Amino acid sequence: xxxxxxxxxxxxxxxxxxxxxxxxxxxxxxxxxxxxxxxxxxxxxxxxxxxxxxxxxxxxxxxxxxxxxxxxxxxxxxxxxxxxxxxxxxxxxxxxxxxxxxxxxxxxxxxxxxxxxxxxxxxxxxxxxxxxxxxxxxxxxxxxxxxxxxxxxxxxxxxxxxxxxxxxxxxxxxxxxxxxxxxxxxxxxxxxxxxxxxxxxxxxxxxxxxxxxxxxxxxxxxxxx
Ligand code: ADE
Numbered sequence: 001x002x003x004x005x006x007x008x009x010x011x012x013x014x015x016x017x018x019x020x021x022x023x024x025x026x027x028x029x030x031x032x033x034x035x036x037x038x039x040x041x042x043x044x045x046x047x048x049x050x051x052x053x054x055x056x057x058x059x060x061x062x063x064x065x066x067x068x069x070x071x072x073x074x075x076x077x078x079x080x081x082x083x084x085x086x087x088x089x090x091x092x093x094x095x096x097x098x099x100x101x102x103x104x105x106x107x108x109x110x111x112x113x114x115x116x117x118x119x120x121x122x123x124x125x126x127x128x129x130x131x132x133x134x135x136x137x138x139x140x141x142x143x144x145x146x147x148x149x150x151x152x153x154x155x156x157x158x159x160x161x162x163x164x165x166x167x168x169x170x171x172x173x174x175x176x177x178x179x180x181x182x183x184x185x186x187x188x189x190x191x192x193x194x195x196x197x198x199x200x201x202x203x204x205x206x207x208x209x210x211x212x213x214x215x216x217x218x219x220x221x222x223x224x225x
Pocket of ligand 1: 134138
């Protein structure tokens with residue numbers, strides 16, 4: 001998979017891809033992440049990339065021309081399966097979207113700043129708009145890292161068996177059951193007896209029941225009816 005990311009602050013996104021599991025995924029060649037500094041496509045002698053909004057209002061708007069030029073140049077080199085704009089008014093990211101995106105070849109992320117990007121960039125190029133939650137960040141960069149992480153960890157070969165994505169919360173619309181490791185007793189708190197029993201069928205039943213209980217308690221919306 002290849003992920004291209006357009007941003008005015010690519011330095012904000014360097015360390016996530018140079019650390020731990022994402023770093024290994026990059027080193028193994030399972031994903032290639034390329035940053036594109038939007039200022040390289042700025043216009044005029046003032047190297048402008050943003051301007052005041054038509055119709056007034058607070059904040060600046062990222063201009064259509066630098067973004068259009070940057071995106072068009074990237075598009076001329078390859079076909080993107082999705083061109084994704086990270087924005088609080090996009091569709092809220094969930095596991096299903098991460099799963100769907102993880103089987104694509106080429107993704108392009110656009111990180112907004114200030115009040116956002118000129119609507120015409122969205123009309124011309126964007127195929128998917130994603131929010132990582134109902135809150136507003138200072139820019140799309142951290143959201144792009146969150147989205148990339150949720151996708152990359154699903155690529156075959158990125159996680160080893162112990163880290164398997166198949167048992168994650170949300171993978172089957174259930175939250176995870178409680179988990180424990182040694183010691184058996186800590187400050188009078190005991191590990192549930194069943195987990196020490198060695199009876200794998202009973203343990204699986206217990207995990208499922210606990211997952212159901214926790215999901216009912218915290219996220220009944222996931223269970224539908
Ligand atoms: N940019 C600013 N806030 C965001 C959010 N919640 N999700 C995605 N991109 C954003």
